[in-house]
Amino acid sequence: MLLRIAVDTLVFYRILPPDMSQETRLHLAQEFVNNWMDGQFDGWIARKVYANPFLHRLYRLRWFRSANKADEPDGQRFEIVEPKGNLFCGVNVTWCGVVKYLAQEGAPELARLIWRGDLHIQKYLPKNVEFRCSQVIAEGGQYCDFRYYFTDK
Numbered sequence: 503m504l505l506r507i508a509v510d511t512l513v514f515y516r517i518l519p520p521d522m523s524q525e526t527r528l529h530l531a532q533e534f535v536n537n538w539m540d541g542q543f544d545g546w547i548a549r550k551v552y553a554n555p556f557l558h559r560l561y562r563l564r565w566f567r568s569a570n571k572a573d574e575p576d577g578q579r580f581e582i583v584e585p586k587g588n589l590f591c592g593v594n595v596t597w598c599g600v601v602k603y604l605a606q607e608g609a610p611e612l613a614r615l616i617w618r619g620d621l622h623i624q625k626y627l628p629k630n631v632e633f634r635c636s637q638v639i640a641e642g643g644q645y646c647d648f649r650y651y652f653t654d655k
Contacts, residue, residue, distance in 0.1 A: 505577070507538055507619070508600045511612050531612060535619040543626050555628045559591050566593055576602055588652040590631050595646035598639040613640035620648070630654075 514534045518527045543549050551557045566580040576599040583592030601613045617640040624633045632653045637643030 505599060505603060507535065507616055508603050508612070510538060511535055511616060512604065512607055512609055515609060515612060528611065528615065532615045532618060535615045536622045539619040539623045543623070549626060552626045553628050555590065555631065558628055558631075562591055562593075574599065583649070590628075590650040590652050592647075592649045595639065595648065598646065601639050616640070617646075 511531055511534060515527060515531045518530060543552065551561055563582065566582055569578050570580055577597075578595060578599055579597035581594040581596055583589070583594065585591065598613070600616055601610070604610050604613045617638050621633070627633060627650065630653050632651050634649050634651060635647050638646040640646075
């Protein structure tokens with residue numbers, strides 16, 4: 503799924519008029535990413551699973567583990583962080599195929615937009631869960647430290 507959004511975003515970005523400013527092109531591409539991400543939650547089943555803490559964690563862990571098992575040398579690689587304290591779910595992305603793909607295609611600037619799409623979909627998290635990270639590969643980090651914490655909200 504992550505490579506699909508990278509391919510779709512790249513195609514959208516490349517069909518924008520070449521005389522349009524880079525700033526406008528990136529803004530429109532970010533809107534495209536955000537809409538693409540929202541589209542993943544069009545169905546009530548997806549929204550219910552993502553909003554339910556138990557089902558959400560089960561889905562995420564299954565997805566991370568299956569991505570690690572996939573025979574995709576340019577795919578994603580995850581280290582699952584065991585929950586402690588108020589940590590709901592955590593993962594370190596140690597290899598990002600999206601970043602590599604977009605760099606190979608000559609559009610590394612789009613990787614940041616896809617990462618920001620993760621920030622955009624926070625609104626679908628369970629009500630008492632908050633997403634945080636301090637570094638991402640798309641912005642020069644060694645890895646992405648995605649953490650989801652229970653809050654008092």
